[in-house]
Amino acid sequence: MNGRRVLGLCAAVLSLGLVAGCGGADNTAPATSTAVPLVSTGDLPRPQPGEVHLFGINDLHGNLQPPEGANGKVGMYTAGGAAYLAAHLARLKAAYPDSAVLSAGDNIGASPLVSSLFHDEPTIDFLNSVGVAASAVGNHEFDHGVTELRRLRQGGCAADGCAPGEPFTGAKFPYLAANVTDDNGRLPPGLTPWTMLELGGHKIGVIGTVTTETEHIVMPEGIRGYRFGDEAGAIDKYVPEMKAAGAETVVALLHDGGAQQTHGRPVDYNGCADISPDVKALAHKTDAAVSVLLTAHSHQAYNCTLEGKVVTQAASFGRLVTDVTLRFHDGKVEAAAVNRVVTRELTPTTTTAQLVNFFAAQAKPLAQRVIGSAAAAVPAEPAPAGDSPLGDVIADAMLDAMTNVQAVAAFMNPGGVRAGLTGGTITYEQAYTVQPFGNQVVAVALTGQQILNLLEQQWDNASKPDVLSVAGISYSYSDTASTGHKVIDDSVRVAGQPLNPAAVYRVSTNNFLAAGGDGFTVFEQGSETLVGPSDLDALESYLRSHGAVVPPAGRIEKH
Template sequence: MPLPQRPHRPTRSRAWRLACAGVLLGLLAACGSSHDARQPGQMQITLLGLNDFHGNLEPPGLNINAAAAGEAPRPVPAGGAATLATLVARLKAEHPNTAVVAAGDLIGASPLVSSQFLDEPTIEALNLVGLDFASTGNHEYDQGWQELTRMQEGGCERYTSKVPCRLGHRFEGARFRYLAANTRRDDGSTLFTPTAVKFFEHGGARIGVGFIGLTLKETPRMVRPSGVQGLAFTDEADAANAQIPALRAQGADVIVALIHQGGESRAALQDTSCKGLTGDILPIVQRLSSAVDVVISGHTHQAYLCDYTRIDPARPLLLTSAGLYGTLLTEIDLTVDTASGRVITHAARQHIVHAGADGDAPDPAVQALIERYAAAAPLASAPAGRLAASASRALLPNGESVLGRIVADALLTATRAPEAGGAQIAFMNSGGVRADLVPGAGSQVSYGQVYAVQPFGNTLMTLTLSGAQLQALLEQQWNSGSNTLDHPRILQVSSGFSYVWNRAAPAGQRASDLRLDGQPIVAERDYRIGVQSYLGTGGDNFSVFTQGRDVVGGGLDVDALADWLRLESASAPMALPLQARITVR
């Protein structure tokens, strides 16, 4: 439907555009061909967007409800890079004026088949998919910015404990461009190019689409400090607005922000009404220049399509997110007036990435790439214990999850022995539990499944905190950095430790009745705490952990979880820990 008119900007003449095109051609990030517009004087441009892929080359075992509004639920298995490639190719054939873009977290927190190879397979697969541009997400920095730079530029230089280029060929890097307008080095330069322009032409008309890459400014609070040392993450809206004049000068008519920040919505899959949309993305969008036509977002792993005029009629833009793990692909269709360069209509829909008789056949080249890496990772199929039922990472009303309890118990077991540090209590951040554990035949779970739960390669730590520090630590769940009462981060706790939390209590008093094995925690007494290295170095804003004393290191967290599952299921499948450890009043 027609959109509200935007503030007038000078119309460029066709001759002026063609002249600028000749000067700027060598500077363009990409070029595109075009197809005939719906009407004379109009051009149709399509954006295909994804986000939070997290190296899910193989289908992640998730279902998407394909039912229309009012229909009975119709779950459809979704995901897989090979199927995604076929879907992208089909949509590009239908809409030749297409750019394929992403809003961050393409890598990091990845399953074993990608993570074991430093996510090189995911970059190679996305090259084959035909990705054009991507913003960085917080997980792009999991292995440090130097390793992220290698992902872009290629090569086999080693920046981590893992060995790059393990299959014997030189890693060529990403053919697509990472964009980073609000990620700056000490000298003021951006880590990657902040923007890019892609041009489309037809019948003498030329339309430029400018892309701005942004990640959430809270990134330093979400990754290891060493991974972003020397970088600053500035305000997202300010950074985006500052780039618009330069994009206009390069010939960009349409402006698209690719931002790794997002929200949540209660709307159905194809509903563009913005129903119930909330989250950190909204104040950012509200501060963006009215020149921005589309915001492709991510981070929250939620799917939504929002015609933002439903929220603010003065901002005729589309705000979208494609969920998680490559299960969805967002199609955004823009009709552009070729004389003024303005978007006059827009529309969006979600495509389920679905293989099978009623879906898309996997792309042979991408499938062959995945199988080559999977064959080089035989550990993925090794058994790692048995579970009596599926263990979910979904958070319960008290902030715990069943799988979070299992992971915390595994940490405690691995750090409890005197030589391992003598832990009495263990904590796990809920965001570090990345996948459900779903047993297969014979109640078996594989090492690959366990790795998907804890894919970061964190090591174990045991440290000493006083009872008073434990109290302060728990209070940081609601009052530290981006941890707030409205958006708390509730730590997963091990068996034997319990407490009560009260949202209505004053700050500093929300956690109470802390107990270990039924006995009250004493403020002056010392306690040994088991964690993984992400938390132990202050991750997720839990800075109290950095005050820990007498630190003892340990092995990998993923091995601790696999060992715990094997131990607990030696005689029978492990029963799920269903008893609450945290009480909410």
């Protein structure tokens, strides 16, 4: 998923109705006409002659332990957890031996501590253990740049040393990145555009792409020199090559996607209600030889037939598996699919449970350390004007961390706030869940006019504004004003004083934004960049020194 733009997933998914609530577990749907029936792996139909199955997952994000609250629900059904996912995949493989597991990307990145503390090596080990045959790269695979992605593919120790346990040997499956090239058309080291599967005597070309937004939502220096081109164009470019190699059909793993629009009704995870136009466009643009598009990135669930192609997505965090059936007969290929819930009522796979428990035990001393408290819940979701209460607290922490170099304001990107904080004790693990990217706090010198230009860039995103959370600065804006004139004249205050366009101000932010991330290129015009602590260290220091956090009132006004 868009790693640094997407807010707390509970609210994001609730808004589309996929998750019914953030309460406790309940695998029994209520007996109402609006309940979406459970479809899982307990009653699988017998395979027909000439039938091949593909099992698709996407956006696992290192969720090895069963996700909690809303993130562990599909409708009213409790779902997810690597050991349960492994058990369901084993059940599917037993029923359909001519099969393969595929991923549409974001296997890693923005991961819980049990995976990310060990550079997401546990997640790669898990995917190896369930026999993933190929994966598209997601934008989060590039969070730490192409060099780290190559290490995850090929194995070896991270720069800061080896993780505990067995030596890390890398992904046993190919990472596919057909639309990621340098100026000479070469892919990043260790990646390939497509691969061929041979199942049940049939050849299936599998190609992968990643959203073109990637260059704006990961650290720019990590992907410098690479372009993220049109996805459909990249797929179509390689179709003749795959067909020449004997592919009878092509399956595309696209780390891009959309959502159903159910207008208040519960989302059917096998439905296709008013699907996003961009999903239809992907189906329309891709070559007719492509029979299946396994999509990702938006963390939503749908199961569509568009332009004669099966187009699906399996939500996120290992809560669903897309079971694709390919039937080969008379030189033709017929495709169908069903999304199956990864319920927790079956016996979890022992080897997977042991893997997860090992790394959880390694992370436990750090995870449980208390670093602060909150007087009440501090939500990640935006206030009416667009800034987030928790985002504002993080901005406070970044400002506090750089007051020694006279920083007077701070900016935090909305997608960098991955979860809210509950009231009461705050542990390191909770803070890590909020900010899992490991960014650095920096201070940049900007003129007052550059700050105004920066604020106006919040409306450069065509789909919705990217309103930054702030500290030390306040202003008003009109959402209906013309582009470039949203911020109301003379409303901007820095440290309580009117903004002077000609003055120079030192502002604090994270190095992702400072490098022009999320399209905020004005930061790159700044001078005299000074480096501070990591964003997580800054937040911990702030929580320790400021007592119980009180959710702040909004600092921005929308007119």
